[in-house]
Amino acid sequence: MSITGLFVSFEGIDGAGKSTHIADLAAAFQSLGRKVTLTREPGGTPLAEKLRALVLNDAMDPLCEALLMFAARRDHLAQVIEPALARGDVVLCDRFTDATFAYQGYGRGFDLSVLSQLEQWVQHLPNDPGRLRQPDLTVWFDLPAQVAAERLATARVPDRFESQPAAFFSQVAQGYAQRMQADPARFARIHADQAKALVWRDVRQVFIDKGWLPPESAA
Numbered sequence: 001m002s003i004t005g006l007f008v009s010f011e012g013i014d015g016a017g018k019s020t021h022i023a024d025l026a027a028a029f030q031s032l033g034r035k036v037t038l039t040r041e042p043g044g045t046p047l048a049e050k051l052r053a054l055v056l057n058d059a060m061d062p063l064c065e066a067l068l069m070f071a072a073r074r075d076h077l078a079q080v081i082e083p084a085l086a087r088g089d090v091v092l093c094d095r096f097t098d099a100t101f102a103y104q105g106y107g108r109g110f111d112l113s114v115l116s117q118l119e120q121w122v123q124h125l126p127n128d129p130g131r132l133r134q135p136d137l138t139v140w141f142d143l144p145a146q147v148a149a150e151r152l153a154t155a156r157v158p159d160r161f162e163s164q165p166a167a168f169f170s171q172v173a174q175g176y177a178q179r180m181q182a183d184p185a186r187f188a189r190i191h192a193d194q195a196k197a198l199v200w201r202d203v204r205q206v207f208i209d210k211g212w213l214p215p216e217s218a219a
């Protein structure tokens, strides 16, 4: 019997708490005997990780930034995501294309129609060019920009994005809200301004409601 691959992306402004919960989700799926591919964007392949280092650290204009994000995504899809889904893995991806719309589109103000065109070019399915690869589920960690800034203040040295002002992240958050409005069935919005244990409870519940994880008592 073939197992169907599952593609889940995690989104939110920097410091929203994605990484904190992705590893626990991976463990929950592994305990069910599922093979998990844990990955991130930009990044996930040797080439895409090099592009990540460039976009996170080097000054560039918004078009260059958008092109590098999609170039990294193209390699990531071809080398990691599509093969993993074909094997039947659960792919847990820290950010995907919604981040490009939210950060480059809403944050930087870059033309959304150009981003849509790049999305068509990069994400068409290998065996069905008329369809785009999209996550089966996108978990959006929604956190006020000010709270995220406070969490990150002590956490690490900020990169090009993390050093943006709170106003930038409010625009990015608006971008995520628009993406969710355009495709509500794909999104689960998590209220990330709660204690870690409560955020985890809500994240886990989303997967239980989908029938992808068993209820707590049966786990």
Ligand SMILES: Nc1ncnc2c1ncn2[C@@H]1O[C@H](COP(=O)(O)OP(=O)(O)OP(=O)(O)O)[C@@H](O)[C@H]1O
Residues within 6 Å of the ligand: 012, 013, 014, 015, 016, 017, 018, 019, 020, 021, 151, 152, 155, 192, 193, 194, 195, 196, 197, 199
């Ligand atoms: N619910 C929470 N309450 C308080 N602090 C939290 C909570 N969740 C995460 N944190 C802390 O906030 C910081 C950022 O969390 P995390 O790295 O998981 O965010 P992220 O969304 O992955 O960020 P980025 O996208 O920038 O990598 C970490 O120091 C983490 O321990």
Ligand SMILES: Cc1cn([C@H]2C[C@H](O)[C@@H](COP(=O)(O)O)O2)c(=O)[nH]c1=O
Residues within 6 Å of the ligand: 014, 040, 041, 042, 069, 094, 095, 096, 097, 099, 100, 101, 103, 104, 161, 162
């Ligand atoms: C995929 C993607 C990412 N970004 C930004 C968002 C973050 O600031 C960084 C990645 O850092 P993280 O700690 O791994 O979250 O990159 C972006 O601007 N556009 C994108 O498409």
